[in-house]
Amino acid sequence: MSETYDPRHTAVLLVDPYNDFISEGGLNWERLSPVALEVGLVDHLRSVVAAARGSGVRVVFVPHRRWQPGDYDSWSYPNPTHRAIQKKHSFALGTWGGTFHPDFQPQEGELVAHEHWSQSGFANTDLNLLLQQHDISHVILIGVLANTCIESTGRFAMELGFHVTLVRDATAAFSPEMMYAAHELNGPTFAHSIVTTEEIVGVLEGLPGTS
Numbered sequence: 001m002s003e004t005y006d007p008r009h010t011a012v013l014l015v016d017p018y019n020d021f022i023s024e025g026g027l028n029w030e031r032l033s034p035v036a037l038e039v040g041l042v043d044h045l046r047s048v049v050a051a052a053r054g055s056g057v058r059v060v061f062v063p064h065r066r067w068q069p070g071d072y073d074s075w076s077y078p079n080p081t082h083r084a085i086q087k088k089h090s091f092a093l094g095t096w097g098g099t100f101h102p103d104f105q106p107q108e109g110e111l112v113a114h115e116h117w118s119q120s121g122f123a124n125t126d127l128n129l130l131l132q133q134h135d136i137s138h139v140i141l142i143g144v145l146a147n148t149c150i151e152s153t154g155r156f157a158m159e160l161g162f163h164v165t166l167v168r169d170a171t172a173a174f175s176p177e178m179m180y181a182a183h184e185l186n187g188p189t190f191a192h193s194i195v196t197t198e199e200i201v202g203v204l205e206g207l208p209g210t211s
């Protein structure tokens with residue numbers, strides 16, 4: 001791949017690595033697992049995060065709002081995802097499902113953005129401020145879901161002037177059709193690069209490590 005990444009100005013954005021999404025027994029795992037298992041989601045997330053940490057590239061956690069009683073009840077225009085969370089209590093605060101997968105815990109010095117209420121990790125959070133204050137120009141998006149939070153966060157990042165990379169097999173969606181839309185139809189309209197885990201790990205491992 002032809003893209004270049006400076007570890008001083010690059011961040012991996014790890015979106016919504018909750019047990020409810022990516023762990024067996026999670027509230028959304030049954031729907032996600034066919035695609036997640038086919039692409040090797042969790043192993044690929046591990047690979048990208050490890051390569052980023054080894055090269056000095058920042059890992060930034062971009063979490064969804066953890067459901068709490070009363071969420072969305074008085075909203076004028078809750079969207080279908082909000083209604084689904086109201087019903088299922090996905091990512092509930094203080095529960096196992098609302099906890100990050102044990103293999104994806106923030107390490108000392110890593111950034112955790114404010115929780116996003118809908119799909120974009122930027123809207124109504126401090127993510128843009130955190131990236132700007134750490135001189136980040138390039139963002140590599142991994143996590144879930146490919147056609148919702150990953151796409152919305154990536155598109156918003158592009159609008160804000162960031163260089164955006166999608167990693168097609170370090171994400172998953174509820175159907176192959178959604179994955180196709182995310183990477184073949186919609187992704188090319190905003191992402192500067194769409195790569196595989198093998199490709200991005202090779203690039204990251206080739207970067208000079210920073211202390």
